[in-house]
Amino acid sequence: MTATANTTRATTSNVGALIRTGVAATVAASIATMAVAAVGHLAGISLELGGAPIPVTGFGVLTAVFSLIGVIIAASLARFARRPRLTFVRTTVVLTVLSLVPDVIADAGAATKALLMLTHLVAAAIVIPAVARRLAA
Template sequence: MSTTTNTTRATLPATGALIGTGVVATAAASVATMAVAAAGNAAGVSLDIGAAPIPVAGFSVLTAFFSLIGVVIAALLSRFARRPRRTFVRTTVVLTVLSLVPDVIVDAGPATKALLMLTHLVAAAIVIPAVARRLAA
């Protein structure tokens, strides 16, 4: 006697929950990075890169854009990866580290570079765990 096991995943509800969580985490990270940038600027850290200032709202917009790309990556991994959570965490940690490279080489003062890197880390600390919790181990 043999038994057949159905291994089809219910991807639609899980993907909806993943995207919903990702959007909420993206919004939280966008607000947080804007707050960090505003606090740094209020404390006297310049937001100038080269001769051009970065608007505080720009932190929010870029955080939202790249966080949503992370949500898309998570959705794809949930569908195609054998271990979606582990793959997502490893991928996004590597991408976060790579996102720090431009901050290191940009034409800005050390405090500005540190503030830029801090905003990347704040966004990652909010989005990565929230989205990872929605992925299958």
């Protein structure tokens, strides 16, 4: 019974560390995507999609939402997957690639599409490795 209690505590503290790391990575990724969008806009790239402007803060908000979903996925995998790190990395890489599809077909100029895709890749490059490091191999 003591072994079970220790295992539960270890799992709980690992999940807590995973969530803290995930939230910190989410904040960093949100700031980074807003910076990329702002720099792109200052360089003359339109932030209009289908004729409607995308606010720079919108990049940060959407990055936070989807990054936190990734943290929830990671926490679930930490609990239920046989190889949580590998499963998380594979899953999030596929989801990142799929997230580029709407950008490719968006009603926007080529530079805007490229900027949108870059923000996805920047966020993934920050969040995926940070969270994966907290998962058991």
